Amino acid sequence: MPISLAGKPIVITGAGSGIGRAAALACAGAGMPVVLTGRRREPLEAAAREIEAVGGRAAALAGDVTDRVHCGAAVALCVERFGSIYAVFANAGYGVECAAHEMSDADMRAIFETNFFGTLNVLRPALPVMRAAGRGHLLVCSSCLALLPLPYYGAYCATKAAQHHVSRAMGVELRGSGVWVSSVHPVGTRTEFFDTADRRSPKRAGLMRVGASDRFLQPPERVAKAVVRCLRRPRPEVWTSHAARLAFEFAAMFPGATDAALGWMVERRRRAAERGERGGA
Numbered sequence: 001m002p003i004s005l006a007g008k009p010i011v012i013t014g015a016g017s018g019i020g021r022a023a024a025l026a027c028a029g030a031g032m033p034v035v036l037t038g039r040r041r042e043p044l045e046a047a048a049r050e051i052e053a054v055g056g057r058a059a060a061l062a063g064d065v066t067d068r069v070h071c072g073a074a075v076a077l078c079v080e081r082f083g084s085i086y087a088v089f090a091n092a093g094y095g096v097e098c099a100a101h102e103m104s105d106a107d108m109r110a111i112f113e114t115n116f117f118g119t120l121n122v123l124r125p126a127l128p129v130m131r132a133a134g135r136g137h138l139l140v141c142s143s144c145l146a147l148l149p150l151p152y153y154g155a156y157c158a159t160k161a162a163q164h165h166v167s168r169a170m171g172v173e174l175r176g177s178g179v180w181v182s183s184v185h186p187v188g189t190r191t192e193f194f195d196t197a198d199r200r201s202p203k204r205a206g207l208m209r210v211g212a213s214d215r216f217l218q219p220p221e222r223v224a225k226a227v228v229r230c231l232r233r234p235r236p237e238v239w240t241s242h243a244a245r246l247a248f249e250f251a252a253m254f255p256g257a258t259d260a261a262l263g264w265m266v267e268r269r270r271r272a273a274e275r276g277e278r279g280g281a
């Protein structure tokens, strides 16, 4: 029997745009009251208004996931406003394009602070409430790149692998507690992600964008639907492309051939970038 989500509140980080925003709307559509968080207040409030306009319940709280106090406040707001917290979707994150050996310690730590520790910051205060209730669901937005170390995105991939491993381990640790843990692995998705990565990248070669035509990117609503499906029927991992999953698992078995293929791809994209052929997104 699928779990009914009606009236079960969720906190979503990075809910002002992209996957987080689509997930907020989809969860609200399934009857879940939603607390939306992110640093920019305006897009959060706009999404909350959109949810309320169609009869849903939502609250927006601006803040940074690297701030434990803010994450605790988001969980507290959910309990106070909606009576409990059933789920968390730790989704806030960003990517940076930079050779691993050229990245400063400060930038390396910063991406871990947001993507990895920002995830823990919001899961940790929610978990005791869920355990006391004997039910709950923690979802972590990792990436397909948790399985494939993409050159120049080594730091980003490392944060995504770290999120993946910790959530899979937590899932087993919490077995029998009534709290599920799932890692979510989107493939390329049409969001602000690529613009943000471009903006934050010191050299801005745009390797991830060059040649990545828009038509190969999935809409964020696809990830949102998969998240709602997983909330209804919990499982350890959510993939939005089984073909990508198979390809990445297969690539892991042949690291030498994979590295050669990735090296060739990067070189081709770098040359295209130098010629100014920037892809659609």
Ligand SMILES: NC(=O)c1ccc[n+]([C@@H]2O[C@H](COP(=O)([O-])OP(=O)(O)OC[C@H]3O[C@@H](n4cnc5c(N)ncnc54)[C@H](OP(=O)(O)O)[C@@H]3O)[C@@H](O)[C@H]2O)c1
Binding pocket: 013, 014, 015, 016, 017, 018, 019, 020, 037, 038, 039, 040, 041, 063, 064, 065, 066, 091, 092, 093, 094, 095, 114, 118, 141, 142, 143, 144, 185, 186, 187, 188, 189, 190, 191, 192, 193, 194, 196, 220
């Ligand atoms: N797009 C893809 O192809 C893709 C593929 C696989 C996985 N993902 C993952 O999906 C997640 C969502 O990304 P997206 O694609 O939807 O891109 P996005 O539109 O840029 O969304 C990222 C969200 O995270 C928020 N955020 C970033 N840093 C934050 C911080 N320190 N504190 C609080 N919120 C923060 C941003 O809002 P503010 O700037 O307002 O804080 C933004 O709303 C990320 O974890 C990303 O790694 C994306």
